[in-house]
Amino acid sequence: MNERRIKVGVIGCGAIAQRRHLPEYRERKDVEIIAVCDFHLSRAKEVSEMFGVKNAYDRHEQLLADKEIEAVSICTPNHLHAALSIEAMKAGKHVLCEKPMAVTLEQAEAMVRSAEENGVFLMVGHNQRLMPVHQKAKQILQEGSLGKVLSFQTVFGHSGPENWSVDGEKSWFFQKEAAIIGAMGDLGVHKVDLIRWLLADEIIEVSAVYGSLHKTMTIDDHAILILKTQNGALGTVTASWTYYPNEVNHILFYCEKGTMKIGTDPEFGVIVEHIDGRRDQYHLDKIQTNGMDSQLNSGVIDHFIQGIVSKKGPEINGEEGLKALKVIVAAIKSADTGSTIKITN
Structure with a gap:
């Protein structure tokens, strides 16, 4: 059949x-x-x-x-x-x-x-949720051996879409009327979604700055977000098109009983450093990059x-996408007004 x-x-x-x-x-x-x-x-x-x-x-x-x-x-x-x-x-x-x-x-x-x-x-x-390193990280966080997540840092940056877009430097990514949002919407929204999912927590407050640091365009090529979650964790998200020459994509979780490092080591996808001195290292597929052969x-x-x-x-689903977008829209408002923005879900 x-x-x-x-x-x-x-x-x-x-x-x-x-x-x-x-x-x-x-x-x-x-x-x-x-x-x-x-x-x-x-x-x-x-x-x-x-x-x-x-x-x-x-x-x-x-x-x-x-x-x-x-x-x-x-x-x-x-x-x-x-x-x-x-x-x-x-x-x-x-x-x-x-x-x-x-x-x-x-x-x-x-x-x-x-x-x-x-x-x-x-x-x-x-x-990003579907990558083996992040699946493993979520499993470890759910098991609870690290205790409560207190703070986090996450970075997603590369040298810009002109290096992989089919239109190169003429890409719509650099056209305000087509992209609307730059690195913050391209890369930052990925990390916002990922943090929400990994922590099983909602982001309730954001402060942000963004700008065009290096590329000649009218949208952001670099953005930094400061976030607060419903459970009280504080963290930062950095999204950039100005990281030359290599891509950076990692997360650090600082917890009550240790630290988790994701994507910081070329050999081990996830590293857990316990407060008692133990160190767990996991061989996993590397985080996908924006390279020509890395999207499959x-x-x-x-x-x-x-x-x-x-x-x-x-x-x-759409509801999950909406929750991530709420943070990005609030971040833009924060950067434009110089104020901290509260988010309701």
């Missing part, structure tokens, strides 16, 4: 589609890629040939009109995420939207409502498809 194959489409044929969504869909035997769409038809056709996809469009309406397609990845510039996601959900498609899920809270809330109203699943592509096997597509097949939906 043939296994049912989920028919999918991808809107936006840039780097993240080419290096994550399409290859990971193609790897699954229970998925068939029906169509790709890009506002540049030549790119859509080129990508369709690369991945053996029969349909290439330059209008998303053409893709969404295909009743065969059950699920859609939204891999477009930030400012289009909400409108395209909502249109896809109204067409009865499950949606996997790249982060940030939207550029305003009103847009994100509308996306969550649309998923509920149309009886479809909405997932946001926060892949993120687990994002597996998580999305499994949620559809199980009919339970993804854990990294």
Whole structure:
């Protein structure tokens, strides 16, 4: 008996589609890629040939009109995420939207409502939760041997999207009207989502600064957030496009009974230093980078498809994406006004 194959489409044929969504869909035997769409038809056709996809469009309406397609990845510039996601959900498609899920809270809330109203699943592509090092870190924190987390530091920085975007220095990432948010929305939102998930805690207060330190553009290339959680932990998130030459992606948790280090050592993905002098070191797959060959096997597509097949939906759903975006929007307000912003969930 043939296994049912989920028919999918991808809107936006840039780097993240080419290096994550399409290859990971193609790897699954229970998925068939029906169509790709890009506002540049030549790119859509080129990508369709690369991945053996029969349909290439330059209008998303053409893709969404295909009743065969059950699920859609939204891999477009930030400012289009909400409108395209909502249109896809109204067409009865499950949606996997790249982060940030939207550029305003009103847009994100509308996306969550649309998923509920149309009886479809909405997932946001926060892949950091799915990495083995972070899965292990959460397990250790849940076991409680380190006690309460008192404070944390997390950094996610690289030399900028021009080094991996298909459009290089002309990438939409640097265009205010398309990106809306810079490094804070590109990288910072990942770490905000990850911290919330690892701690099983909500962020209730944020202070932030951001700016364009090095790149010639009108959006931020560096941001620093100071956060307070509901359980009282204090921490910082640094997001940057100005870390040359190598990517930095790590977390430090300072706890009542020791310290946890994630991604700080080239050999051990997670290191736990106990207050009594014991040291636990875990060999795990390295944290994925933004390198050309490092976007595969993120687990994002597996998580999305499994949620559809199980009919339970993804854990990294629209509500989770909205909570992370609330922190980023509050951080922007903090930086713009020079004040601390309280967050309600």
